[in-house]
Amino acid sequence: MSDFFNGLGPIKYEGPTSENDFAFRRYNPDEVVMGKPLKEHLRFSIAYWHSFAWEGGDPFGGRTFERPWYPQDEMDNARLKADVAFEMFTLLGAPFFCFHDADVRPEGATFAESRDRLNEMADIFERKMDETGVKLLWGTANMFSERRFMSGAATNPDPDVYAYAAASVKACMDVTHRLNGENYVLWGGREGYETLLNTDMKRERDHAIRFLQQVVEYKHKIGFKGAILIEPKPQEPTKHQYDYDVATVYGMLKDAGLEKEVQVNIEQGHAILAGHSFEHELALATALGIFGSIDMNRNDYQSGWDTDQFPNNVPEVALAYYEVLKAGGFTTGGTNFDAKLRRQSLDAEDLILGHVGGMDTCAAGFKAAARMLEDGKLEEAREARYTGWNGEPAMQMLEGTLEDAAARVEAEGLEPQPVSGRQERLENLVNRYL
């Protein structure tokens, strides 16, 4: 047991009136909602990168945190980091975690050494997962931080980088498979461009698609049962990324023939950066049949970059979980906190409290969403609006021709009268469940 958390014990549910900062007020893991304990619905996961690998830097300043596992280029420190990470998972009662290769092991002098170090850390994880019961929600390869990936991974103009990316993903998938990860995620941090002037967009997009196919084929080859997920993001670090948003990814999946094989991991902050609401991206993914998992965080609405803050707005989170529940809830997916402390939040306690607040916010939002769905009033109102479409004539119109549909106007003397969309009434209704 490290002393990083100063003897703090596990965070317990104490209910809404607790005065204890280090307690859950809204998240009672065992509370049964819609027939299942909350913890099985929410499937919380901690992100290794933000909490343990990120050092507090931003474009205008370097590291602010001081952690006993710095410097991070030594294996001993990587092991200490793993100790603290699993302590935190346990303190928080988080059933899952997620990681990139680069979060958990220092880069080696060669690819082989990097992979061996990853495997060594996987041995440690395997043991700790056994001991603690913590599971792996997903693994992924970091193909954006190292200098070699500066112009992309699978979309790099240099085919050797494509090979390197293949090797990186293979190594990470192998580890994810060994650790029984429930998903494998691809985030194409630099699969995009800085300027069209030096970019062959068609070629790069084709390579991205081919790489994805190879990944899926490899998944089947090794018998990995988890889902392959793509995490869309419109930009940052690049000016424009190929997996811009859910709709864009869908077009790529169709071209790849993978729309039944691959789903999306939707991040609130990325939705916002792309000009969408979180619930839009969730609803669209569900409509397209490619909803997989969520990266829960919040983006500052007045900042133009990805701020990855802990969620704290219950009404917003409720609308997101409402879409998740309408999609049938999570299967392999879960609620991964892709959220980091502000760089001024220096203390070990902050690390705990950021997650406690996020988990409480999610629980409150989720429970409101469940009440809303169970009550059924919102769905009733929505469906009532489309009643006309359930009739035989309307359905026939869809099957027929433009001319048939057009002919109805004069034949039946149609002069459609608008009816209220009742947006404010529905917004009020939503607020009743919060």
Place this chain on the structure above:
Amino acid sequence: MSDFFNGLGPIKYEGPTSENDFAFRRYNPDEVVMGKPLKEHLRFSIAYWHSFAWEGGDPFGGRTFERPWYPQDEMDNARLKADVAFEMFTLLGAPFFCFHDADVRPEGATFAESRDRLNEMADIFERKMDETGVKLLWGTANMFSERRFMSGAATNPDPDVYAYAAASVKACMDVTHRLNGENYVLWGGREGYETLLNTDMKRERDHAIRFLQQVVEYKHKIGFKGAILIEPKPQEPTKHQYDYDVATVYGMLKDAGLEKEVQVNIEQGHAILAGHSFEHELALATALGIFGSIDMNRNDYQSGWDTDQFPNNVPEVALAYYEVLKAGGFTTGGTNFDAKLRRQSLDAEDLILGHVGGMDTCAAGFKAAARMLEDGKLEEAREARYTGWNGEPAMQMLEGTLEDAAARVEAEGLEPQPVSGRQERLENLVNRYL
């Protein structure tokens, strides 16, 4: 001949040093570039709506313009409007125009009357087109201004509105066909939602797709030879539109099975609203094989809505035409000025000068783009960056498996070294042609 333009004669090319406001400085219609006169490359088109139907209102104030064809709800005034419109097309030497049904005829008391009025105006257009040689770039149906369409057209919760939309499109396609329009455009102004709370996104998207299929079937039935174009726009008037951007439309076309049948009409302002550059949308459409035509204008970079201003920045326009030329230039498409005067630009002269400036800007940008493409240095630099991919081993890697590619890393001891992307050098190169 109306006296709206106060006896102004046709705008002539007078060259860069002319001091005459009412002359072209950069657009010489007969100047041969890449083997073809400029006018055949650029295929300028005037938009009926902004120049003749819009009255200068904005969300905070009503009409500012005073035109002899107001009020627009009388057929006599519609005829006068047509006179002035064709006078302007002729004064500017614009080879094409575009219109919505609602721009050219007052709404009738019934659908039949509206259609008859449209047909009557088409008779007038037919005669004027004969007389002037002006052609129709495209027609389209306005399915967003009338109250009946407030909740969408093909995506309306009321199936009768779907029928009404079908009748509207049929009438407009019939007229477009009769007038030998080179394209038919669909802009889904209210095919989107104001709030997800009352919206069945999957159903509405399905209806939009089915409607599109019916439109394409009808095109073939009547033997219309023009292209069917969708004009993407992310939002405004709705909070979120189904045809958000090129990538989104592509996914819909794939679902509709229409990616070989339908192309896109890309507007600069809509690209900007969606968070993309104009050249991005053009390059993506070309990469996806769905580039059709352009709505040329400019959006104010500091305004969050669609400002539809005349283009005036030559370097930006050059990058756009460079993509058009790389796509092989226009076939059925053209350069439609979807641009309107500022509402303080009250005079008939402003209407002429807005277009003169826009045409000059386009001509200057186009010629720079042509020089750039003919010179070949930019394409050389781009291709050089991907040289590695032309080798046999790289191509094999794409055909093989993830494991094959991965295996190369250790087998060949790959340690890829980044090379400069040379963005600034290429930006300088572009500036040499401007």
Place this chain on the structure above:
Amino acid sequence: MSDFFNGLGPIKYEGPTSENDFAFRRYNPDEVVMGKPLKEHLRFSIAYWHSFAWEGGDPFGGRTFERPWYPQDEMDNARLKADVAFEMFTLLGAPFFCFHDADVRPEGATFAESRDRLNEMADIFERKMDETGVKLLWGTANMFSERRFMSGAATNPDPDVYAYAAASVKACMDVTHRLNGENYVLWGGREGYETLLNTDMKRERDHAIRFLQQVVEYKHKIGFKGAILIEPKPQEPTKHQYDYDVATVYGMLKDAGLEKEVQVNIEQGHAILAGHSFEHELALATALGIFGSIDMNRNDYQSGWDTDQFPNNVPEVALAYYEVLKAGGFTTGGTNFDAKLRRQSLDAEDLILGHVGGMDTCAAGFKAAARMLEDGKLEEAREARYTGWNGEPAMQMLEGTLEDAAARVEAEGLEPQPVSGRQERLENLVNRYL
């Protein structure tokens, strides 16, 4: 009694568990909070323009609403509109209302006729105010809708428009004074520019300042006891407005010598458009000593224009009222709903429900803010962070010279150590009160 609201009775407080759409769940007007009934804290006001004058148009479509007081260019209809307006104020139990001249009377053929009509409506208001007890929060002149103001009012290049603006403000201030308005508001809807190319910014800004001085002088002359408020907005309708945000207005007030005479009316939507949070603008106005009143609404975070929706997010509203309470609460100011129905919300019921939801949201947010302030933990934490500044040496440092301060570093061997900013902890704390 009109039958516009179909016999609906006054909205009553029924508590959080009520199933009645037409009831308050969170707003109990007589609930005492911090020693005063809620209604005296919140000072709700209904905006005449959005609810009664706006017809549902947007830049892509015309009127959607059907109201018995249309067309609005007849005095009889203006009287009917007033009847319905006061019925609604009464149904909602709103203690205040606000109006522009143009909301309440049709424009006359001359200025004199316009003013006479305004006065006639003021007679009606006076009587209705007596009967109902509803009071006037503020009046204002609409100097942006009519064609004459297309290039600004006090900042118009034409001095005759300045005169017209003076006459308009004088007439509205006279009426506001007569009706015992608690404030008079200036929103400079077109006091800005479309293009710098035709604008003398210094001159226009000087005129805006001089106009403001004249307004303040007139206020004193007639003995109007209310506050003069400026409502900042960054843009829309213009590209850039002179009263961009609170900080910009402050600079103008300083130049006018009016920073003690004039305050600001802060609108949530305008704050967002200017790139600020609502609470930022409130906190800054308080810091500068110019906080006056609020226009409560919400802007869609994904739309780039002013959407003026009813507030529905309690946590956001709570942070806003927290700043209001820290500023000492409202004196002459209040909570004016500068919010409009969505244009698809056609029914009289929607008009009621939009306000009911907004009032409940405000009440819930306000009560949370009050608990937070009374509890004191947040203020304690904030103050603790600055403890060092309360010491004598720190205070002396501010009074001394740069050299004195600098000298301390070496003299005292200063090596300041950062301490956690505890943002997440504080965000969790806030959530406890919601």
Place this chain on the structure above:
Amino acid sequence: MSDFFNGLGPIKYEGPTSENDFAFRRYNPDEVVMGKPLKEHLRFSIAYWHSFAWEGGDPFGGRTFERPWYPQDEMDNARLKADVAFEMFTLLGAPFFCFHDADVRPEGATFAESRDRLNEMADIFERKMDETGVKLLWGTANMFSERRFMSGAATNPDPDVYAYAAASVKACMDVTHRLNGENYVLWGGREGYETLLNTDMKRERDHAIRFLQQVVEYKHKIGFKGAILIEPKPQEPTKHQYDYDVATVYGMLKDAGLEKEVQVNIEQGHAILAGHSFEHELALATALGIFGSIDMNRNDYQSGWDTDQFPNNVPEVALAYYEVLKAGGFTTGGTNFDAKLRRQSLDAEDLILGHVGGMDTCAAGFKAAARMLEDGKLEEAREARYTGWNGEPAMQMLEGTLEDAAARVEAEGLEPQPVSGRQERLENLVNRYL
């Protein structure tokens, strides 16, 4: 002479038709424009930080550049860096440079050591400036990168940090004074907040103001003749900075009583981030009498953060210099390239070419602006619009009362008629000079 630039000789002007990448096409330093050589108008300056201190990192990846002066925490490398820097200044013929303390010397173990190192580098600079004729446009203190400044410098909750900031500024001003810098700049990178929850905005703003006063007093004490400049920026790294934009800084200067003592250094990218055009900020600063200098760069319009790219759009730059010329041109100010290579632009050549392109773009824009101003047509058109204000009655109206102005409406039967703002005509006019 280092071999960093591989024997490249000085960049020469070769005219627009040159095929040489390493030549100026538009910037002829000795070309006389409006009576003065271009180099004396433009006063180009190279920024030490972007070109020599920044290592190519971004939030998602570390250093991409490889420079012989890495690692930068050794004084020997600082000296080598200075050698290369002055070589580049000379190669480019840049008359000025700018630096932060942290750019030029490694941080020492104590403040005293840091300062001594700065002084040692200043000795080197002094000698090199003598040898090369390169001058110092401005110096500044980096008070945002080091961990101690994470919560601000002068606005830090810890008074010891205020002292440290005072010591830092004093040391940098001393050096700037010694090197005959023409200005001293303050950019308050972290003078803002991350969350209002832990921030006393009034106190922090007061401290920022007091600090500024101390800086100005110190300037006078040491007899520094240069200008003190504040560089506004709205956000990034913080959520919200106190020196948000020109208008905000003006309000602070008024409160400080320093509006005659301090000017602004306006950066294109910061203007864009604040929601303004570059020319707006320049025109406003001129109108307020606080225009000082410019940080020339360009921000990507589709990115929400500060991209600091080299300018390449001549029409945009022309509008900026037009405002500079209208302000009378630079006095102590100049054109500082606060611009960095893209992180993929790895080569020494890119460093040269980025600046060559930027200088050519600026020269082309400047010359167009000069032609435009000399020709006078634009100013004539602007002034003509305000002719009415030059008359006696209009001027009297400004001096009189609101009632006087109002009385004119009925007395004179005013019914002002709008006249065209002619925006498109003026945009066309501007394009003639480009």
